[in-house]
Amino acid sequence: MSKIELNKRQEQIVEIVKENGPITGEQIAEQLHLTRATLRPDLAILTMSGYLDARPRVGYYYTGKTNTQVLTDELKKLKVKDHQSIPIVVSVNVSVYDAICTMFLEDVGTLFVVDDKSYLVGVLSRKDLLRTSIGKQELTTIPVNIIMTRMPNITVCRQEDLILDVAHVLIDKQIDALPVVKDTDQGLEVIGRITKTNMTKILVSFGQE
Amino acid sequence: MSKIELNKRQEQIVEIVKENGPITGEQIAEQLHLTRATLRPDLAILTMSGYLDARPRVGYYYTGKTNTQVLTDELKKLKVKDHQSIPIVVSVNVSVYDAICTMFLEDVGTLFVVDDKSYLVGVLSRKDLLRTSIGKQELTTIPVNIIMTRMPNITVCRQEDLILDVAHVLIDKQIDALPVVKDTDQGLEVIGRITKTNMTKILVSFGQE
Known part of the structure; x- marks a missing residue:
């Protein structure tokens, strides 16, 4: 997996979640003056790539993971x-x-x-x-x-x-x-x-x- | 970045591209009997996460990258x-x-x-x-x-x-x-x-x- 380059909107989302998380998709959409549907692919990408995590009934929160974190995670599995x-x-x-x-x-x-x-x-x-x-x-x-x-x-x-x-x-x-x-x-x-x-x-x- | 778990459709796309790449988004959509628009978020995720790469006028192709590949990539930068x-x-x-x-x-x-x-x-x-x-x-x-x-x-x-x-x-x-x-x-x-x-x-x- 190569480094994921976020686009401008995805970076905005990460910033919003970083400051306000946990926050629902609707609330993020509101802040960006967009619809929830428009944000869906971005939120999917951010969640699947590990930047954000989501909990039902709680919302999105920032995981603080960076690209090099994978490495650390892999190394931490070794016994x-x-x-x-x-x-x-x-x-x-x-x-x-x-x-x-x-x-x-x-x-x-x-x-x-x-x-x-x-x-x-x-x-x-x-x-x-x-x-x-x-x-x-x-x-x-x-x-x-x-x-x-x-x-x-x-x-x-x-x-x-x-x-x-x-x-x-x-x-x-x-x-x-x-x-x-x-x-x-x-x-x-x-x-x-x-x-x-x-x-x-x-x-x-x-x-x- | 944590490990990306692909959903069933994304795995199908990876398989198609692996066998037929380079292949256009339209051709992938055709094979799956879906519209190009439906596939857009999946293709975005697969490209951004490094599973697939895309070249204009060429199409999508398989990069062969796995999760542990990040580690290798990071290590290969060290001199x-x-x-x-x-x-x-x-x-x-x-x-x-x-x-x-x-x-x-x-x-x-x-x-x-x-x-x-x-x-x-x-x-x-x-x-x-x-x-x-x-x-x-x-x-x-x-x-x-x-x-x-x-x-x-x-x-x-x-x-x-x-x-x-x-x-x-x-x-x-x-x-x-x-x-x-x-x-x-x-x-x-x-x-x-x-x-x-x-x-x-x-x-x-x-x-x-």
Whole structure:
């Protein structure tokens, strides 16, 4: 759907409804010194294109929607569960060296650390691992436990969360990935990961519609 | 603008135009056994909403646009130059250790390597640096030169390129960032960087319209 260019009369109608809505078709016609029948096609166009909305026994009111609003509306439909990737986890007992190897083997940028009951206890980024690896310690002897970001400093999301909200968090907190978790009585179960790569894929998919 | 729900007659018109377009309003009316006047509001709605387009002396034809097409159209307007970030570069002579320090100081995920005339010769990712740092060599003595991705294996983009095309490349080649370059007689000048973070910011900005 391309941008709808309103004609002069349609713009007048939008202005009238913006200022006086809710307002009936008859009242709009009166203000413009026209008949209700003359306005019918214009009102139909304005209603169908989303500029105005109408409620029976109430009248027309202004929705405030613009062309770019479609985009926002489409984006707001997206949920984490439809775009998440498989999480890669390591045990809290492994060494930094093993975590680095896992990162390369699995080709991911973020690892989630779980305890022996498989509940989330930490997050490891490439930068966490890089920072440690330029230190003087032996990587095979340092447990990830020492260097990981731990609760309550881990930002998580859930499957029903909106992609837009997650994108916000990734930007605001300057992180690459969030674990997607499921709440249980014992702790947070890691069931997915959502990353800036997923966000980029969403852009690409919109470009292919 | 919200999604336009076509009524039965409008759908019939779209079908007729799809199969027979370009076709005049009179011919459409004939096929539906209606008058041209009766169809006028429907044709107006279909044209203004972008389903159909009309050319004088030619008639109506089908544009093939759907609701999600708006999104694609909006995305296709975006260019690299309007969304790029500042590039962080290091000289080809610095050590891996210095490059890692620069990465942390500048808080970026990718460094671009330039020769002594400031032309692009390499790219360093966090993974390149991490891979080297778990080796047994002394990081302060290895030049980035040895470990960087070099021409012609570097994927670049230019300011006039479309964001959508860059997003595609980032996904297809599984890379986090591209250098934005300017072509000169002597080589490629690095004038920006575009990353999955920029892509995520674009999603966020659409959500705020």
